[in-house]
Amino acid sequence: MSLAMTQPMARRFLAVLEPISAMIFFSPEAFEAYTALGLDGWSGYFCSRAAPMGPVTPDVVVATFYNFSPHIVRPNVRWDLASPEQILEARHEGARRTLTRVFAEGDGTPPGMSRAIELLREATAACRPEGRPLAAAHARLPWPSDELLGVWHGATVLREFRGDGHIAVLLAHQVGPVEAILLHAGYVGGKLDFLKATRQWDEAAIDAGIARLVERGFMAPDRTPTDAGGKFRLMLEHETDRLAAAPFNALGEDRCEELLGLLHPVAVRLLEVRAAPRALGRMDPANLLA
Numbered sequence: 001m002s003l004a005m006t007q008p009m010a011r012r013f014l015a016v017l018e019p020i021s022a023m024i025f026f027s028p029e030a031f032e033a034y035t036a037l038g039l040d041g042w043s044g045y046f047c048s049r050a051a052p053m054g055p056v057t058p059d060v061v062v063a064t065f066y067n068f069s070p071h072i073v074r075p076n077v078r079w080d081l082a083s084p085e086q087i088l089e090a091r092h093e094g095a096r097r098t099l100t101r102v103f104a105e106g107d108g109t110p111p112g113m114s115r116a117i118e119l120l121r122e123a124t125a126a127c128r129p130e131g132r133p134l135a136a137a138h139a140r141l142p143w144p145s146d147e148l149l150g151v152w153h154g155a156t157v158l159r160e161f162r163g164d165g166h167i168a169v170l171l172a173h174q175v176g177p178v179e180a181i182l183l184h185a186g187y188v189g190g191k192l193d194f195l196k197a198t199r200q201w202d203e204a205a206i207d208a209g210i211a212r213l214v215e216r217g218f219m220a221p222d223r224t225p226t227d228a229g230g231k232f233r234l235m236l237e238h239e240t241d242r243l244a245a246a247p248f249n250a251l252g253e254d255r256c257e258e259l260l261g262l263l264h265p266v267a268v269r270l271l272e273v274r275a276a277p278r279a280l281g282r283m284d285p286a287n288l289l290a
Contacts (some may be wrong), residue, residue: 009256010162010244011237016260017162019276020155023098024048026276029093037090038080039075046076048091051084064133066167067177072200092144099148102275110269113147116262118155121254126250127161131168135161158247164217164244177201178209183218185224187233188279214275220245 024030025045034044044287058074064072082090103109121143129136134201139157144150169178196206213219216227225233250258270276 005285006247008241009253010241011246013158013248013256013258013263016263017155017159018194018280019032019267019270020152020263021159022280023270023276024095024152025092027094029097029101030152032096033090034087036087039078039087039188042072043076043078043081046073047078047082047084047087049134050077050089051091052141053133054084054137055079060133064164064167066170067180067199069177069179069200069202069205070168081211088141094150095152096144096146096149096252098275099146099237102269102273103161104149106274109148110262110265112262113151116259117143117147117150119251119259119262120151121126123247123251123259124154124157124161126247127157128246130166135164148266151198151263155263161247162240162244166236167238168243169192169239172230175236176212178205179213181208182213182223182232183229185226186219186229188235254261265284 008237030048031041031044034040034048037278039047046061046065049066050056053060053064055285056077058077059070061077062068062070075202078234124139127135129139135157138153141153144153159202170176175183178198181196181201203274210221210223213222213229217226218232251259267276271278271280
């Protein structure tokens with residue numbers, strides 16, 4: 001039995017949910033639609049993902065987008081340029097156009113998408129809203145009639161459900177936003193430069209985060225994780241799995257395996273054509289999709 005097969009079901013789903021859901025953050029069609037509304041790359045990202053919550057204040061977006069610097073979030077919450085409803089319409093149209101393009105260029109839509117949506121509906125119905133602001137907001141949206149878009153929507157709700165739970169785990173273990181990205185870079189073997197660029201923390205904040213992790217024994221001064229740091233980060237992921245388990249417990253093992261099998265070719269195709277970065281198929285060392 002492979003290492004991946006021994007992982008919690010919530011962790012196994014991470015490998016397929018990430019490429020399917022997060023492809024919207026890299027969709028040229030979506031950003032074309034945001035640009036038509038007057039939004040640029042940053043405001044398009046923050047507003048489109050936060051739009052299901054309605055025209056909330058910038059500080060609410062800061063709170064839910066945990067590991068981003070407030071200095072990049074606050075000025076890019078631009079409900080003055082477009083309403084959440086307009087932005088959601090642009091987001092969904094961008095996702096639909098991207099998915100249509102990707103699968104029209106290949107072997108067509110994978111079989112079984114209507115069944116995948118049936119299982120995703122049942123799984124997302126088990127996602128309790130308490131303490132899960134982004135997941136709850138996305139879950140309240142109507143299910144799209146387009147099959148591929150419906151799969152994307154279901155994957156997004158499950159992804160945000162896990163993400164909200166992960167923030168709860170970080171808070172419970174006193175891991176701040178900067179420490180979170182430092183530990184994550186070590187966990188996935190990724191480059192800290194990418195996380196710094198996308199999360200927009202300055203060197204002073206990074207240095208302070210390193211100092212806090214060094215003090216706790218989780219990082220060496222050269223920015224490499226210690227053994228204790230590696231074990232601590234793995235524990236955080238296990239705790240996140242536990243908080244993300246409800247939708248998969250609702251399906252049961254057999255139907256989870258069925259849904260994984262249906263979603264796998266969708267995720268692989270998105271990674272193959274770079275509609276989603278290959279790194280999204282490597283979100284967990286034990287579950288490498290590509």
